[in-house]
Amino acid sequence: MPVRRWWERGQRIPGASSARGVGVDAEQWPQVARDVAASGGVLLGLWVSREPGGDAAVYGAYLTDPGVLLAELALPAGGQPPHYRGLEDIFPAASRLQRAAFDLSGVRSSDPDRRPWLDHTDSYAFVRVDGEGVHEIAVGPVHAGTIEPGHFRFSVVGEKVLRLEEHLGYVHKGLEQRFSALPILQGHRLAARVSGDSAVAFSWAYCQALEGMSGCALPMRALWLRAVCLELERLANHLGDLGALGNDAGFAFGLAQFSRLKEDLLRAVSAAFGRRYLFDTVVPGGMAVDVSADAARALAAAVRAVCAETVELRTIYDEHEGVRDRFTGAGRLEPQLAARLGVIGLAGRASAQARDVRVDLPHPPYTELPVAKVVHQDGDVAARVAVRFEEAQESGRLLGRLLSGLPDGERAVTVDAPADGAFGVGLIEGWRGPVLVALQAGPQGSIRRCHPHDPSWQNWPALEYAILGNIVPDFPLINKSFNLSYSGVDL
Amino acid sequence: MLKTLRKIASIGLVSETPPEPDELLRVGRALNDRIAAVLGRALCIRHVDAGSCNGCELEIQALGNPYYNLEGCNIRFVASPRHADLLLVTGPVVKNMEAALQRVYAATPAPKLVVALGECACTGGALGECPASLGRVSNLIPVDVAVPGCPPSPARILQGILTAVGG
Numbered sequence: 001m002p003v004r005r006w007w008e009r010g011q012r013i014p015g016a017s018s019a020r021g022v023g024v025d026a027e028q029w030p031q032v033a034r035d036v037a038a039s040g041g042v043l044l045g046l047w048v049s050r051e052p053g054g055d056a057a058v059y060g061a062y063l064t065d066p067g068v069l070l071a072e073l074a075l076p077a078g079g080q081p082p083h084y085r086g087l088e089d090i091f092p093a094a095s096r097l098q099r100a101a102f103d104l105s106g107v108r109s110s111d112p113d114r115r116p117w118l119d120h121t122d123s124y125a126f127v128r129v130d131g132e133g134v135h136e137i138a139v140g141p142v143h144a145g146t147i148e149p150g151h152f153r154f155s156v157v158g159e160k161v162l163r164l165e166e167h168l169g170y171v172h173k174g175l176e177q178r179f180s181a182l183p184i185l186q187g188h189r190l191a192a193r194v195s196g197d198s199a200v201a202f203s204w205a206y207c208q209a210l211e212g213m214s215g216c217a218l219p220m221r222a223l224w225l226r227a228v229c230l231e232l233e234r235l236a237n238h239l240g241d242l243g244a245l246g247n248d249a250g251f252a253f254g255l256a257q258f259s260r261l262k263e264d265l266l267r268a269v270s271a272a273f274g275r276r277y278l279f280d281t282v283v284p285g286g287m288a289v290d291v292s293a294d295a296a297r298a299l300a301a302a303v304r305a306v307c308a309e310t311v312e313l314r315t316i317y318d319e320h321e322g323v324r325d326r327f328t329g330a331g332r333l334e335p336q337l338a339a340r341l342g343v344i345g346l347a348g349r350a351s352a353q354a355r356d357v358r359v360d361l362p363h364p365p366y367t368e369l370p371v372a373k374v375v376h377q378d379g380d381v382a383a384r385v386a387v388r389f390e391e392a393q394e395s396g397r398l399l400g401r402l403l404s405g406l407p408d409g410e411r412a413v414t415v416d417a418p419a420d421g422a423f424g425v426g427l428i429e430g431w432r433g434p435v436l437v438a439l440q441a442g443p444q445g446s447i448r449r450c451h452p453h454d455p456s457w458q459n460w461p462a463l464e465y466a467i468l469g470n471i472v473p474d475f476p477l478i479n480k481s482f483n484l485s486y487s488g489v490d491l
Numbered sequence: 492m493l494k495t496l497r498k499i500a501s502i503g504l505v506s507e508t509p510p511e512p513d514e515l516l517r518v519g520r521a522l523n524d525r526i527a528a529v530l531g532r533a534l535c536i537r538h539v540d541a542g543s544c545n546g547c548e549l550e551i552q553a554l555g556n557p558y559y560n561l562e563g564c565n566i567r568f569v570a571s572p573r574h575a576d577l578l579l580v581t582g583p584v585v586k587n588m589e590a591a592l593q594r595v596y597a598a599t600p601a602p603k604l605v606v607a608l609g610e611c612a613c614t615g616g617a618l619g620e621c622p623a624s625l626g627r628v629s630n631l632i633p634v635d636v637a638v639p640g641c642p643p644s645p646a647r648i649l650q651g652i653l654t655a656v657g658g
Contacts, residue, residue, distance in 0.1 A: 141591050142540075144570035145570070146538045146552050147540070147548065149540050149541075170585075171540065171585055173621075173623050175618075177622070193544040193616075196543070196548075197545050253495055253498075259553070260556055263558050277642060315494065316494050485545065487544045
């Protein structure tokens with residue numbers, strides 16, 4: 001049955017601009033996934049919720065044309081241990097999600113891959129590649145640079161990569177359990193720290209779910225200021241990556257220039273918002289800080305200056321033969337494979353997966369402020385660089401509009417804790433891709449359950465394919481071109 | 492090529508621009524002298540993320556931009572703890588990183604310094620201690636200096652390193 005039928009059957013879920021939930025039985029559970037896949041939709045997230053009494057439910061969240069479709073399969077406590085059909089054959093990204101869900105809840109899927117993911121008690125059984133001259137290179141969890149911990153196991157012949165297997169979960173810190181110990185009106189602080197480089201996206205997604213459940217209408221000024229923060233976060237991360245990518249291609253000039261521009265931007269952000277990184281600016285009901293007219297003008301001028309220099313630097317990158325040689329063709333993820341893997345966000349848009357929540361499912365203020373979607377077809381490092389360059393410019397343009405047209409009004413309103421059992425979702429297009437937060441209220445202003453989902457879940461497996469046939473020394477460059485979060489997926 | 496050279500020439504040396512009264516540069520100069528006095532060579536730092544949200548990492552990376560001129564202060568980040576004088580540890584120490592942090596600490600030659608960087612490393616932060624996390628860094632290895640902040644600014648990170656070397 002077409003996905004529209006599930007959508008029509010669904011009940012509206014508060015929070016994100018367009019979200020519906022549908023209860024399914026064990027037979028319908030994989031059918032929804034198949035129908036979503038057939039209609040070109042993708043898996044956004046999969047998680048298991050388990051009550052102390054033993055009743056459990058598994059949730060599959062999908063990004064479809066009409067909106068976020070959430071399928072819920074109840075797994076009542078009974079004689080048998082709870083169990084559900086895995087979706088890994090329909091959406092490959094489901095596999096790690098299912099394994100993580102088992103480690104967190106004890107609820108098993110039918111996935112034949114039963115290796116623990118977040119539970120590192122036993123040593124990990126990597127898939128061995130046999131053959132003449134094949135050897136393994138083990139990297140991590142502690143890497144050579146200032147990056148997050150994770151383990152990469154390369155099987156190589158000479159310098160050529162035959163297989164890469166990722167083993168993550170090293171920074172698993174029990175985020176979901178911690179959420180359940182917090183008052184629901186304070187969870188946004190922890191949400192901002194799911195993946196620090198996406199602090200605005202996660203805290204906005206959390207607040208969007210919460211405000212939807214509480215029926216709280218935000219002042220336009222608060223929404224515009226949130227969009228300012230989100231676009232600043234996107235611009236800052238893109239600048240940082242563009243510098244690091246130049247550096248990984250042997251062009252230290254790029255790192256020097258872009259890290260300088262990023263610092264210029266962070267200092268301007270600090271002057272306007274009182275902090276370089278925008279943790280805890282997005283709070284339930286609106287914003288924790290407001291920006292004066294003078295500060296908005298100064299910030300807009302700084303953004304314009306940074307973007308003008310970025311245009312100049314793009315020409316230099318484009319015309320530099322050494323850089324072009326390293327970028328072009330490296331780590332290619334073909335559009336067809338990207339579609340099969342359900343790759344989303346920035347990496348998806350570099351491989352023709354034309355999804356951007358700001359455009360496809362716009363929420364205020366993007367409903368009034370159309371965003372130009374950036375899509376490239378080549379799927380290589382060069383394409384992911386091009387998407388960053390163009391999105392940085394687009395964020396610069398949006399910031400100009402936002403900062404010059406900030407509506408008058410309050411920066412925040414009061415939010416009441418939602419009723420026990422209320423359920424909401426938030427969906428925000430962060431710099432890396434769509435960030436999803438599913439939130440359920442408990443009694444007396446508590447959190448029954450909060451599941452934050454980073455788009456890196458979908459895109460980490462794609463990196464294992466993008467590296468195939470490339471040489472080991474190109475891995476840092478290819479990895480950086482995806483720049484996925486470890487903390488965001490390790491929960 | 493011409494455009495690149497023109498760009499370099501037009502930007503100049505931002506780390507030495509005199510007109511701005513910049514507290515950071517003062518810290519940088521003092522740091523240079525004291526490290527030279529204590530170590531007589533470059534200070535080598537190994538960063539370990541023991542469970543961070545990656546916010547602190549962004550500010551550590553910022554230390555390398557031309558404004559802070561870290562290498563000009565004789566400080567550099569190295570790829571192996573075996574080459575390090577100082578460990579810069581971020582995040583609460585989560586269970587899955589406990590063994591790795593202990594091994595990194597053991598691999599660092601004595602005398603060694605440890606700076607706990609950021610709220611989580613100093614106090615356990617937003618997570619505290621839970622089944623998956625041991626909390627603050629000093630719960631696992633001895634810490635010389637704790638730099639709070641979420642995340643601390645690059646200037647504060649430099650101050651923390653200075654305090655560790657001076658002690």
